Every structure is written in structure tokens, then in C-alpha cells.
Amino acid sequence: MPSTLIKSATVVNEGQQFVADILIKDGIIDRIDSQIDSHADQEINAEGLYLLPGMIDDQVHFREPGLTHKGDLYTESRAAVAGGITSFMEMPNTVPNTLTQELLEEKYQLAAQKSLANYSFYMGASNDNLDEVLKTDIRNVCGVKVFMGSSTGNMLVDNPNTLENLFSQSPTLIATHCEDEATIKSNLEHYKQLLGENITVKFHPKIRNTEACYLSSSFAVELAKKNGTRLHILHISTEKETHLFNNVLPLAQKRITAEACVHHLWFSDEDYETKGNNIKWNPAIKTAEDREGILKAVLDGRIDVIATDHAPHTIEEKAKPYLEAPSGGPLVQHALPALLEMHKKGKITLEQIAEKTAHNVAICFQIEKRGFIREGYFADLVLADLNSPWTVTKENLLYKCKWSPFEDTTFSATIKHTFVSGNLAYSNSSLIEKSMGMRMTFAR
Template sequence: MSSILIKSAQIVNEGKITLADVFTNHGRIEMIAETIDHPADEVIDAKGLHLLPGLIDDQVHFREPGLTYKADIWHESRAAVAGGTTSFMEMPNTVPNTLTQKLLQDKYDIAAEKSLANYSFFMGAGNDNLSEVLKTNPRDVCGIKIFMGSSTGNMLVDNEETLENIFKEAPTLIAVHCEDEATIRQNLADFKQRYGDDGLTASMHPLIRSAEACYLSSSKAVALAKKHHTRLHILHISTERETHLFDNTVPLADKRITAEACIHHLWFSDADYGSKGNFIKWNPAVKTAADRDGILAAVLDGHIDVIATDHAPHTLEEKNQPYSQAPSGGPLVQHALQALLDLVKQGKLSLEQLVQKSAHNTATLFQVENRGFIREGYWADLVLVDLNKPYTVRKENILSKCGWSPFEGHTFTSSITHTLVSGNIAFRDGKIVEAGSGHRLLFNR
């Protein structure tokens, strides 16, 4: 690891923007000062640029093992660092599902060899693996994932006794996907009866996977967590109504129940199905503009704590199938920061709020050790952005293995110039730098 001196950066950190230099050495931030003249192996002139802590994405699907024809840790971690995301937490609906400690360790072994970004993996909960779930080590595993609604991989946990036991006995944070399966199945049956399989379209997705299905499941999870004093984190909130399930009067470090918003639910609405079709088909579904605006309001007022992506690639061939056959999910991790910077440019949130919700709060919520802030002694996970350099998403600059993006053709107002991962430059001036590898995240629990 070489020493790096970043000169004259506008540092966005902990609620303020300051002009300063940053010196990193042996992978960590060694000094932050108005002026630093310490010799370094490399000097980066950051005049006119903003320096942010690298984003921590608490929900991605990198598809390895078992689904590597559509994505893998090597490709997706490169897409992440190109987009300013320096750490990720990956989900267990790979093949085989991550339902044993051995299978969990297998994923860590793959990431240690292949990931350019820092990494952690969720332990999966099923209907019959409680003994394995309870072995999860809170120190070096981000959490336990429960699908309280089926999605890609069909890891639905629908046994009531199992749910009670997991919420009661889980040794660490539980993250949940909340959609009520019975409601969705009934909605789907009704739509099929009315329109037939061939008559279903992507615009029906938010009506089939409805707002009611989301609220029923989210409210159930919150009730279980309150009953058992569980540390609960609800993923990808997609409706305005759900935001009222959460408290914004308690400091984040003291919250027992937290929530996440995703880029697609902050950007798209049901009006976009006409042009985007299956390419914005996610679970939970992108819903109304009122839901989108309500989610953003909840992010800003503290009802929702973090922003993530739910990056979940599928191939073009899969997404081009008819609606009922096309899987849900899409690639987002490469363009998440640029999308948020566009929202900043539009006056919908500030740079300071962006950093709080995509780095600081994620680190605090998961108790990530020595990451998520620009502080002396912390790991040098950093991203430099040029707020005045437009960037157009084209097929040739997409790094996700699937080769497409819902943002293809869109010109973002900002560009990412450098990304540092654990003190190594991993991305510079549009190119990946294979200078090092990511580290396994640790947690202060």
C-alpha cells in the first residue's frame, strides 16, 4: 500500500464541507489538515473536486456462486468502485442458497480472492436452518437475511413458528425483504383471470406486488421486532405509507428498528414502465410518484436511515422476456452515487445529506469498524467527484457483467474521478486499477 496525498479537496464529511488535504498511509487516513507537505508516493491534485467517504451499499446481489452467467463478484465489485461504492453487503439468494455456515464461508473465500471492494455477506434464514443461523458471528458477518416475501431465488420464510424463533433468538441484526406472499398470489391470480398470462405487462407490476402487500409484511416485521426486542432492518421501502412505521425521534445508534431506501424507488415511478418496461421491474415494485416523493421525504427527515441499491443483475435475454417470465432486479451499483448527485443538483437533497445516508449512517447502523467517515485512523475508503463534469451512460462504459443499465443513455451531471479502497487507488480517470483487493468488513458488536 503506497502513501497518497490528496491536495485541496472540498471534504464532505459529518455535516460540513471543508477545504483540506488528506494524507493516507498503510491503507488508513493518517492526517487531515488545512495544508499537508508530507512526502507521499503519489499526490492527487483535487482542486475543484469534492472528497466523500466511499459509499457502503448494504444490499447487493452479486450472484456468485451459481448464477455467474449474469454477474459475479469480480465484475460487480469493479462496477461498485467505478461508482464510488467501496464496501458492499451481499445477499444469500445465490445457488446454493447461503443457508449454512460452510456455504457462507465459501462466499468469503471467493471475495478474498476476487473482490476489488470491501465486502460482507448476509447469512440466509430458511424455514429449517435455525441452528445454522444462530452460529452467525456478529463480529465479522453483517447480519441475517429473511425473505418475508419470495423474490429471485425463492428463499421465502413463511413458517410462523420459524419467524418467531428467528426474531426471538437472532444473535445479530436481521434484515428483511417484506412483501405479503398471500396478497401477491391473490393479486396475480386476479390479473391472470382478467388479462391472461400474455396480457400481463410491466405496468401491472406495482398493482400485483401491491402497496398493501408491502405494508402488511413490513408492519408484521415491526410488530415481531417490538415483541422480541429484535435488531431489525427493513430493506427497500417502496411506499410512503410504510415510512410511518419508523421512528425519527431516536438517535440512529440507539434505534432497534431501521429502514432503507433504494435508488430506483427514489428515481423512477410507475409512469416510467411505459418506456422502461421490465428494465425497472424490481421486487418490491417501483410504485407511484407520490410514493417516490414520500420515500425521499422520509430519507430527509430520518424515518428512513440509509440509501442502498439492491443491485441485482439479470441478462438482457432474461429481461427481454414477457413480463410474467422476466425476473425482477437490475444493475445499479455503478451509477448510484451519480444518481444521488443528480438529486443534489436538482435541490432534492444536499451533499452532506447524501454522505450521511449512503456512508455515515450505514456504518453506524451496522456498527462497521473504522469505515464510513473521513477520520484520522479510519480506513482510506474515499471517492473524489467532479460536480461539473457530465457523464453519459453507454453500453461500452457499463462494467456490470450483464452489460446493461436502466440509466443507459442518461447523462449524469457529475463524474467520479478517483476511488480509494482501503488505501489503494481502485479507480482513476475512467479506468479500473488492479492495485489491491478489498478487505472483509468487521463490526463493533
Template sequence: MSSILIKSAQVVNEGKTTKADVYINQGRIEMIAEEINHPADQVIQAEGLHLLPGLIDDQVHFREPGLTYKADIWHESRAAVAGGTTSFMEMPNTVPNTLTQQLLEDKYTIASEKSLANYSFFMGAANDNLDEVLKTNPRDVCGIKIFMGSSTGNMLVDNQETLENIFAQAPTLIAVHCEDEATVQRNLAAFKEKYGEENLTASMHPLIRSEKACYLSSSKAVELAKKHNTRLHILHISTAKETALFANDVPLEQKRITAEACVHHLWFCDKDYDEKGNFIKWNPAVKTEADRDGILKAVLDGYIDVIATDHAPHTLEEKQKPYAQAPSGGPLVQHALQALLDMVKGGKLTLEQLVLKTAHNTATLFQIESRGFIREGYWADLVLVDLDKPYTVTKENILSKCGWSPFEEHTFSSSIAHTIVSGQLAYTEGKIVEVGTGHRLLFNR
């Protein structure tokens, strides 16, 4: 591994911003000081740039294996590092679903050969694979994923006895997708009856996948976790009402129940469906302005602990189908940091809060070993950003395999200058650097 010296950066870390040099050797941060003159293989002159811990995205869908016509680990990990995300945790609703320990390890093998970013993969739960779920190793697997709402294949867990057993016996963190399936199906049937399936539109999505559906499921998950003292993490909170389920008066290290917000629920609202249509069709749905503002307030007030993407690409052809046939999800990992930096520019949060919610807290919440902070001895997962260099998203600079973005033609106020993954410069001034692969994340559990 080559050594890197970063000179004169504005280092944003652990609640403060200070000017410093950072020396990286053998993949780790060896020294942080006001001035370092140590010889290095690479020197990055960072005057005017801000140095942040690389984002740790705790929810992505990179579609490999089985759905690689729309995304794969090779393409999506490059999109990630181009956007300043240095580590990701990927979901089990690939094909086949990740429901055995062997299928889980197969994904780790693929990532070890193809991923430019650091990686971990969730073990999937179904109604009939409890024995496999209980074999999950907390040391080198980020967690167990339960879809308490519709998903691909055999991954809807709707058997109460199964849920009780998983919540009672899970050897590590459980992450859940919460939407009450019965409520969603009733709403969908009512809309089809009233309007006809061919007349349904994306603007109806937040009414079909409603606030009630989300709250019923989230509150059920919280109830189960409290009953069994489960380590529960609820993904992509989409309503202001759900935020009341969480606490902000307990240190994060002591929380048993935590929550995530996603960039799209902080950026878009139901008024955007007229322009964006299926391109902002996600599950759970983008809802009202009041929900968007309530989620942000909960992030800032400590009820919601982390910000992620739920990056979930589909092809342009799939997203251009009529609403009822178009799949939910979209690519976000390349532009998440820039969207959040625009929110910083707009006064909605500070740089320090951004770093807390996208790196520090994610590392703390998942107990990730030696990552998520700019500290001596930690792995060098870093991103340098230029807050004063605008960047316009075009088809030509989108790196996700699907080739489109809900942010297309938007000009962000900031740019990603350099991304360092496990001590290797992986992205610099608009270009991917082929340096090998990222590392498998380890967890202090």
C-alpha cells in the same frame, strides 16, 4: 501499501464541507489538515473536486456462486468502485442458497480472491436452518437475511414459528425483504384471470406487488421486532405508507428498528414503465410519484436511515422476455452515486445529506469498524467526484457483467474521478486499477 496525498479537496464529512488535504498511509487516513506537505508515493491534485466517504451499499446481489452467467463478484465489485461504492453487503439468494455457515464462508473466500471492494455477506434464513442461523458471528458477518416474500429456492420464510424463533434468538441484526406472499399471489391470479398471462405488462407490476402486500409484511416484521426487541433493518421501502412504521425521534445508535430506501425507488415512478418496461421491474415494485416523494421525505426527515441499491443484475435476454417471465432486478451499483448527485443538483437533497445516508449512517447502523467517515485513524475508503463534468452511460462504459443499465443513454451531471478502497487507488479517470482485493468488513458488536 503505498501512501497517497490528496491536495485541496472539498471534504464533505459529518455535516459540513471544508477545503483540506488528506494524507493516507498503510491503508488508513493518517492526517487531515488545511495544508499537508508530507512526501507520498502518489499525489492527487483535487482542486475543484469533492471528497466523500466511499458509499457503503448494504444490499447487493452479485450472483456468485451459481448464477455467474449474469454477474459475479469480480465484475460487480469493479462496477461498484467505478461508481464510488467502496464496500458492499451481499445477499444469500445465490445458488446454492447461503443457508449454512460453510456456504457463507465459501463466499468470503471467493471475495478475498476476487473483490476489488470491501465486502460482507448476509447469512440466509429458511424455514429449516435455525441452528445454522444462530451460529452467525456478529463480529465478521453483517447480518441475517429473511425473505418475508418470494425468493430463490428455499428462502421464503413463511412459517410463523420459525419467524418467532429467529426474531427471538438472532445473535445479530436481521435484514428483511417485506412483501406478503399470499397477497401478491392473489393479485397475480386476479390479473391473469382478467387479462391472460400473455397480456400482463410491467405497468401492472406495482398493482400485483401492491402497497397492501408491502405494508402487511413490513408491519408484521415491526410487530415481531417490538415483541422480541430484535435489531431489525427493513430493506428497500417502496411505499409512502410504510414510512409511518419508523421513528425519527431516537438517535440512530439507539434505534432497534431501521429502514433503507433504494435509488430506483427515489428516481423512477410508475409513469416510467411505458418507456422502461421490465428494465425497471424490481421487487418490491417501483410505485407512484406520491410514493417516490414520500420515501424521499422520509429519508430527509430521518424515518428512513440509509440509501442503497439492491443491485441485482439479469441478462438482457432475460429482461427482454414477456413481463410474466422476466425476472425482477437490475444493475445499479455503478451509477447510484451519480444519480444521487443529480438529485443534489436538482435541489432534492444536499451533499451532506447524501454522505449521511450512504456512508455515515450505514456504518453506524451496522456498527462497521473504522469505516464510513473521513477521520484520522479510519480506513481510507474515499471517492473524489467532479460535480461539473457530465457523464453519459453507454454500453461501452458499463462494467456490470450483464452489460446494460436502466440509466443507459442518460447523461449525469457529475463524474467519478477517483475511488480509494482501504487506502489503495482502485479507480482513476475512467480506468480500473488492479491493486488486489478489498477487505472483509468487521463490526463492533
């Protein structure tokens, strides 16, 4: 592996900004200093650029195996690296669902061959696979995913005894999708009686409403407190839910943590009129008040990490009527640029972006030697030019699905270079596909 010397970067790390040189050897940050004169195989002049730890996305759906017409590990990891995401954790609602250790390991083998970014995969839970869940290797698997709301195939976990057993016996972190299924079904039936089949996407946040989210999230918190579970609640979408979490304990001591997603921090229900099904996600994007409440909780420490919930579907699938169109959308190529745009607007600092997208993810999941710009850590790094505007167009999309809810948006910041485990994987709008990412490991 070639060595690299990054010169005169403005480093954003652990609450500080400072100008420094970074020497990378054998995939590791070998040295950080005000001036390094050592020879390296390649040298990058980073004067005026900001160096952040690569984003670790703890929630993506890369669709492989079984749904590869939407995306796959190769295409979506390329998009992620171009967007400054150096590591991802992928969900088990592929086809077949990842409900056995054998199927889980098959995904790791695929990623070793195809993923440009570092990777981990969740073990999936169902109503009847507890024995398989208990076999999970906590050092080599990011966590166990529990869908406490509708999902693909056999992944809705709604049996009270199963939930009790999972929360009391899980060998590692449980990550949950929390929406109350009974509430959603009741709301949907109400709007069908009112409007028939003519329901449009503007009713999505009314069907999958605050009550549905809060009932499920509060139940998960109750179960976790009762059983001492290490619980991580994904994609908080309501202001009300943010009050379930505290910012009193240091993150490393928290047993219950939470995640916000970029789309819930960027869009509101006012955008359904122009974006339509392209911003149909589960949980639903809700009011501007919810959006601001989620951001407040991110900033004050009640919500610990920011992720994408990247979940691509084809243009044809999203163009179907509301009741038929699937939920989810592509985000990994544009998440960090969107957060940097929020920084420019004064909504979040660069230090907070590094904390919520890298430092805290590493702490939450106990990831080994990633998430920080430190000597001895893997060189997962992103160099960004904060004053290099560009516009999202179909022509510059890397997603397999070839659409984005951010199309026609102009971002002020450009990702210039991305290092994945020390390899320069993206540079000046070009992907460098000489090396694959690494499997993440966990200090548990």
C-alpha cells in the same frame, strides 16, 4: 502500500464541508489538515473536487456462486468501485442458497480472491436452518437476511413459528425483504383472470401493491417490537410504510431501521411505458407520490440509509414477457452519480448523501473504522467532479450483463478517483486492479 496525499479537496463529512489535505498511509487516513507538506509516494491535486466517504451498499446481489452468467464478484465489484461504492454487503439467494456456515465462508474466500471492493455477506435464513443461523459470528458477518416474500430456492420464510424464533433468537441484525406472499398471489390471480397471460409490466405495482408491502413490513415491525429484535427493513417502496419508522431517537439507539433504494427514489410507475421490464424490481416501483414520500422520509430521518439492491439479469432474461422476466437490475455503477444528480436538482444535500450512504450504514451495522473521513479510519474515499457531464452508454457499462436502466441518461457528476482501504482502485476512467478489498468487521 504506497502513501497518498490528496491536496485541496472539498471534504464532505459529518454534516460539514471544508477544504483540506488528506494523507493516507498503510491504508489508513493518517492526517487531515488545512495544509500538509509531508512527502507521499503519490499526490493528487483535488482542487475543485469533492471528497466523500465511499458509499457502503448494504444490499447487493453479485450472483456468485451459481448465477455467474448474470454477474460475479469480480465484474460487479469493478462496477461498484467505478461508481464510488467502496464496500458492499451481499445477499444469500445465490445457488446454492447461503444457508450454512460452510457455504457462507466459501463466499468470503471467493471475495478475498476476486473483489476489488470491501465486502461482507449475509447469512441466509430459511424455514428450517435456525441452528445454522445461531452459529453466525456477529463480529465478522453483517447480518441475517430473512425473505418475508418470494425468493430463490428455499429462502421464503413464511412459517410463523420460524419467524418468532428468528426474531427472538437472532444473534445479530435481521435484514428483511417485506412483501406479503398471500396478497401478491391473490392479486396475480385476479389479473390472470382479467387478462390471461397478457399481463404487462405496468401491472407490476398493482400485483405487488402497497397492501402487500405494508402488511409484511408492519408485521416485521410488530415482531421486532415484541422480541426486542435489531431489525433493518430493506427497500421501502411505499409512502405508507415510511410511517412505521421514527426519527425521534438517535440512530445508534434505534432498534428498527429502514433503507431506501436509488430506483425507488428516481423512477415511478410512469416509467414502465418506456423502461418496461428493465425497471421491474421487487418490491415494485410505484407512484410518483410514493417516490416523493420515500425521499421525504430519507430527508427527515425516518429512513436511515440509501442502497442499490443491485440485482443483474441478462438482456435476454429481461426481454421475456412480463410473467417470465425476472425482477431486479444493475445499479452499483450509477447509484452515486444519480444521487449527485438529485443534489444538483436541489432534492438532497451533499452532506445528506454522505450521511445516508456511508455514515449511517456504518452506525446501523456497527462497522469498524469505515463510513467516515476520520483520522485512524480506513481510507475508503471518493473524489467527484460535480461539473463533468457524461452520458451512460452500453460502451461505458462495466456490468457483466451489459445493460442499465440509466442508459442514455446524462449525469452532471463524474467519479474521478476511488480509494478502497487506502488503495487507489479507480482513477480517471481506469480501474487499477493491484489490490483486493478487505473483509469488513463489526464492533459488536
